[in-house]
Amino acid sequence: MPDKAAKMPDNEAGQALLAAGRWLFAQGCEFKKGVVSLEALPPADRLEIAFAGRSNVGKSSLINAITKRKGLARTSNTPGRTQELNFFLLAANNAGAEAIEGAGWLVDLPGYGYARESKSKIAAWNRLLNAYLQGRPNLRRVFVLVDSRHGLKANDMTMLADLDKAAVSYQIVLTKIDKLKRGALETVMAQTQDALRKRAAAHPQVLATSSEKGEGVDALRAAIASLVDLPALGYKAELNDTQAG
Numbered sequence: 377m378p379d380k381a382a383k384m385p386d387n388e389a390g391q392a393l394l395a396a397g398r399w400l401f402a403q404g405c406e407f408k409k410g411v412v413s414l415e416a417l418p419p420a421d422r423l424e425i426a427f428a429g430r431s432n433v434g435k436s437s438l439i440n441a442i443t444k445r446k447g448l449a450r451t452s453n454t455p456g457r458t459q460e461l462n463f464f465l466l467a468a469n470n471a472g473a474e475a476i477e478g479a480g481w482l483v484d485l486p487g488y489g490y491a492r493e494s495k496s497k498i499a500a501w502n503r504l505l506n507a508y509l510q511g512r513p514n515l516r517r518v519f520v521l522v523d524s525r526h527g528l529k530a531n532d533m534t535m536l537a538d539l540d541k542a543a544v545s546y547q548i549v550l551t552k553i554d555k556l557k558r559g560a561l562e563t564v565m566a567q568t569q570d571a572l573r574k575r576a577a578a579h580p581q582v583l584a585t586s587s588e589k590g591e592g593v594d595a596l597r598a599a600i601a602s603l604v605d606l607p608a609l610g611y612k613a614e615l616n617d618t619q620a621g
C-alpha cells in the first residue's frame with residue numbers, strides 16, 4: 377500500500393517524533409488573524425510555518441486534518457475572493473503558547489494557479505507573497521502541497537524558485553494519495569524527489585498524505601513538531617533518552 381512512503385523512519389527517534397507531533401496537535405490550534413497586506417502581519421517574534429499550494433490542492437482539508445478541526449481552514453474556498461494569509465496559533469490551549477518562546481504560527485497562504493484569476497490579481501498576489509517570503513526571518517519552513525495525481529506543475533516550480541531565491545526552507549507534501557492507482561505513488565515520489573535534488577532550499581524528504589484516509593497526517597504533524605520548541609511548551613518526550621540510538 378502507498379502508506380509505506382508516508383511513514384517516518386521506523387526507528388525510536390522517528391516514533392518519538394510521531395508521539396511529539398500527536399502531543400503538539402492535541403494542544404489546540406486557533407485561527408487568529410487574516411492578513412491582506414504586509415503591514416498587518418503579526419510581529420515576527422515566534423516560529424512560523426507556512427502552507428502553500430495550487431488552489432484546490434487540498435490545503436484546507438490537510439490543515440483541518442492535522443489540527444483535527446473540521447472547520448478550521450475553510451475548504452473549497454471560492455477562488456478569486458479576497459486572498460488572505462491566515463494565521464493560526466499552534467498549541468493555542470497550552471499555557472505557554474502566547475509566550476514568545478511558545479509554539480508558533482501556522483500560516484495558510486492563498487492558493488495559486490487559479491486559471492480564471494485576472495493578471496492584476498496574480499501580480500498583486502506574487503508581490504505580497506515574495507515580500508512575505510523575503511521579509512519573514514522567523515519563517516522556518518514552507519510546506520508546498522502538490523496534488524499527487526498531477527505532480528509538480530509549472531506554477532509549483534515558480535513557487536519553489538521563489539523559495540530558493542528567498543532562501544526559505546521548504547518541503548513537498550503530496551496530497552490526495554487515496555486517489556492514486558496502485559504503484560503510482562512510487563512513481564510520483566521518485567519524480568518529485570528527482571526534481572528536488574538540485575534545489576538549494578528543498579528538504580529531501582517528500583511526505584505523502586491523504587486527508588480523506590488520514591495517511592501521512594501523523595508524519596506531517598511530526599515534521600512540524602521537529603521544528604517547534606517543545607520543551608518550552610512543557611513537553612517531556614517519553615522516549616527522550618532513546619534518541620541517540
Ligand code: GDP
Pocket residue numbers: 429430431432433434435436437438450451452453487551552553554555585586587588589
Ligand atoms: P484547497 O483549495 O487547497 O484548500 O483545497 P480543499 O481542501 O478545499 O480541497 C479541494 C477538494 O479536494 C475538495 O473537494 C476536497 O474534498 C478534496 N480533497 C481534499 N483532500 C483530499 C484527500 O485527501 N482525498 C480526496 N479524495 N479528496 C480530497
